[in-house]
Amino acid sequence: MRVAVLGAGAFGTVLSLVFADAGHEVRLCGRRADQADEINERRTNERYLPGIELPPILATTDQQLATDGVEVVVLAVPAQTMRENLQHWQLPAEALIVSAAKGLEAETGARMSELMLDAGIDAERLAVIAGPNLAREIGARMPTAAVVAAYSNETAVRVQRSLHSPYFRPYTNLDVVGCELAGAAKNPIALAVGMIIGRGLGDNLLGTVMSRGLAEATRLGEALGADPHTFAGLAGTGDLVATCYSPLSRNRSFGERLGRGMPVAEALAASSGVVEAIPTSGSLAALADEVGVELPIISRIAPVIEGQISPDEALDALMSRQVKPER
Ligand SMILES: NC(=O)C1=CN([C@@H]2O[C@H](COP(=O)(O)OP(=O)(O)OC[C@H]3O[C@@H](n4cnc5c(N)ncnc54)[C@H](O)[C@@H]3O)[C@@H](O)[C@H]2O)C=CC1
Numbered sequence: 001m002r003v004a005v006l007g008a009g010a011f012g013t014v015l016s017l018v019f020a021d022a023g024h025e026v027r028l029c030g031r032r033a034d035q036a037d038e039i040n041e042r043r044t045n046e047r048y049l050p051g052i053e054l055p056p057i058l059a060t061t062d063q064q065l066a067t068d069g070v071e072v073v074v075l076a077v078p079a080q081t082m083r084e085n086l087q088h089w090q091l092p093a094e095a096l097i098v099s100a101a102k103g104l105e106a107e108t109g110a111r112m113s114e115l116m117l118d119a120g121i122d123a124e125r126l127a128v129i130a131g132p133n134l135a136r137e138i139g140a141r142m143p144t145a146a147v148v149a150a151y152s153n154e155t156a157v158r159v160q161r162s163l164h165s166p167y168f169r170p171y172t173n174l175d176v177v178g179c180e181l182a183g184a185a186k187n188p189i190a191l192a193v194g195m196i197i198g199r200g201l202g203d204n205l206l207g208t209v210m211s212r213g214l215a216e217a218t219r220l221g222e223a224l225g226a227d228p229h230t231f232a233g234l235a236g237t238g239d240l241v242a243t244c245y246s247p248l249s250r251n252r253s254f255g256e257r258l259g260r261g262m263p264v265a266e267a268l269a270a271s272s273g274v275v276e277a278i279p280t281s282g283s284l285a286a287l288a289d290e291v292g293v294e295l296p297i298i299s300r301i302a303p304v305i306e307g308q309i310s311p312d313e314a315l316d317a318l319m320s321r322q323v324k325p326e327r
């Protein structure tokens with residue numbers, strides 16, 4: 001099969017590697033010609049996947065060349081750039097289109113699949129990928145699983161099969177909304193966990209924030225029509241555990257730097273890539289307001305990032321909330 005990946009950052013590059021290892025012909029499209037040359041000539045992408053030797057992949061800056069005649073196109077750009085990119089990309093009419101981004105559009109709260117539908121992509125042809133997928137571990141061919149969610153089971157199965165490799169085990173799921181919300185919501189939770197680590201507040205609080213944060217994500221998902229079981233699966237618990245546990249996570253690391261007292265701009269400049277929690281936290285809180293769901297932890301992340309409250313003030317506010325039943 002011939003496949004294309006649009007976006008040559010950490011995740012786009014690593015998904016190209018997975019497709020190539022699964023036996024497909026892969027074209028990877030980025031914006032920088034020098035990066036494409038590096039991938040084609042040296043089989044590396046040192047900025048985003050340092051130390052990883054890539055299999056043969058055709059890297060290009062020409063989107064139409066990348067997607068010409070492909071069966072699957074993966075969109076691996078940051079969530080805030082998805083709408084604009086979808087306006088410019090000319091995607092093949094018959095291909096399956098898969099979003100790999102874990103975020104919501106900041107201004108509208110739209111999920112990536114909603115942006116794809118807005119761009120005229122047929123619901124039957126779209127899919128999203130979620131789950132515990134830290135790019136650098138996959139780049140080292142360390143085993144993991146993932147979820148491919150689609151409205152059409154046939155689409156989910158085709159994408160699943162295209163990605164299945166000895167170290168990458170995709171499951172299918174028909175809960176697109178749940179998988180997207182779970183993938184977006186784990187980012188602010190991981191950021192909160194990072195702040196706790198930065199403040200040296202211990203593992204009990206990590207467990208508290210992960211479980212209560214996941215309860216918030218599940219509540220929001222249910223209110224928006226998702227299946228609560230999705231949040232207990234790979235897209236929810238699986239990704240949350242991997243992201244909160246790993247120093248490789250950009251969201252966790254960013255939170256850790258804030259927790260140590262680093263200013264936001266400096267903490268962001270020190271990040272090795274996009275920090276999706278920054279634009280997505282406020283959107284999750286706004287969505288929750290719209291549907292009347294309380295997100296005590298997630299809704300305090302944007303005010304911390306914007307400097308309105310400190311991490312300690314956010315924590316004090318959470319701990320002093322009125323006590324209540326767990327469910
Ligand atoms: N890195 C990871 O471990 C994983 C990342 N993801 C998701 O994949 C998405 C992409 O993340 P990464 O590749 O890790 O980010 P990254 O920061 O490593 O790379 C982002 C890429 O997008 C490109 N880009 C930035 N602005 C752009 C624009 N306006 N138009 C086109 N391209 C643009 C950059 O040049 C870069 O190649 C995010 O939503 C992230 O949450 C999902 C699973 C794992």
Ligand SMILES: O=C(CO)COP(=O)(O)O
Nearest residue numbers: 131132133134249250251
């Ligand atoms: O989504 C991820 C792992 O599944 C990557 O997390 P970060 O964006 O925090 O690095």
